[in-house]
Amino acid sequence: RKEVEQDPGPFNVPEGATVAFNCTYSNSASQSFFWYRQDCRKEPKLLMSVYSSGNEDGRFTAQLNRASQYISLLIRDSKLSDSATYLCVVNGQAGTALIFGKGTTLSVSS
Amino acid sequence: NAGVTQTPKFQVLKTGQSMTLQCAQDMNHEYMSWYRQDPGMGLRLIHYSVGAGITDQGEVPNGYNVSRSTTEDFPLRLLSAAPSQTSVYFCASSQQGYTEAFFGQGTRLTVV
Numbered sequence: 001r002k003e004v005e006q007d008p009g010p011f012n013v014p015e016g017a018t019v020a021f022n023c024t025y026s027n028s029a030s031q032s033f034f035w036y037r038q039d040c041r042k043e044p045k046l047l048m049s050v051y052s053s054g055n056e057d058g059r060f061t062a063q064l065n066r067a068s069q070y071i072s073l074l075i076r077d078s079k080l081s082d083s084a085t086y087l088c089v090v091n092g093q094a095g096t097a098l099i100f101g102k103g104t105t106l107s108v109s110s
Numbered sequence: 111n112a113g114v115t116q117t118p119k120f121q122v123l124k125t126g127q128s129m130t131l132q133c134a135q136d137m138n139h140e141y142m143s144w145y146r147q148d149p150g151m152g153l154r155l156i157h158y159s160v161g162a163g164i165t166d167q168g169e170v171p172n173g174y175n176v177s178r179s180t181t182e183d184f185p186l187r188l189l190s191a192a193p194s195q196t197s198v199y200f201c202a203s204s205q206q207g208y209t210e211a212f213f214g215q216g217t218r219l220t221v222v
Contacts, residue, residue, distance in 0.1 A: 008150075032208035043200055043213035044153070087153070091208035096160070097143040097168065098204070098211050102152030 003027060006088050006101035013108055017078045021104045023071040023088030032091040033064055035073050037084045038103065044087055047073075078108045112136050116201050116214030123191040123221045131186040131217050133201030141204045142184040143211070146170065146197040153200065159184055160207065191221045 006023045013019050025033075033050035048055065050062040050071055061074040071088055088101035117132045135142065143158035145168075155168030159178040173195060175187040184203075188195060198218050202211040 034210065043215050045213070046210050049210070092155070096166065096207045097141065097155055097158040098202075098207075099155065100145070100153040102150070 003099045004088055004090050004101035006104050008102055008104060010105040010107055013078055015078055015080060015108055015110050018076045019078060021073045021086055023101055025069050025090045027093060028069060030090045033071055034089040035062055036087040036089055038087055039084050080108050080110060082106060083108045114201055114203050114212050114214040116217050118217060120218050125191060125221060127191050128189050131199055133184045133214060134182050135203040137203060139203035139205055141207050143202050144186045145200045148197050193221045196221045
């Protein structure tokens, strides 16, 4: 089983739609969870950290289920500018480095 | 505020050539890492360092060497380039191994 697994998509949605991405991770000892955003041919950038109680940043909501080892990202009221690849990220064993999922591609159209 | 700086941005190598990808950070981060990104494969960890003088292998270390003589710099060496090493390489740094990682702009390497 891969350390971090994501549905690659692509997800094609109209502007204003709500879209959800899911991710599972294999290391039950992981303590840090993130969603990164990567635009085409650019470096990944932090979108938001994911906390146990769930957290929200504007139109973005992240949830963590430790028991199921499952992370989610919800995007409400999608904008054209949300088109990107979203990477689920978990810390590696013994805090070595971050481990990235393959990413989920989102395309928002007008 | 430079953050993480990678050079070069683009490089074409012939099979068998060697080269060094440079990475420098000015945030005084202890942790640095190298990833490669290939279509459909996501970001895969090549090598990482938890501090000056300490390096370790990631998921795909074969064909690459690293060293960490200073906190700021973490070069990646390709000893004998192969077409399979054609990829986009990203360097990242973080305060700890479990905190937010900041990335350089990437090096697009083609081996012919």
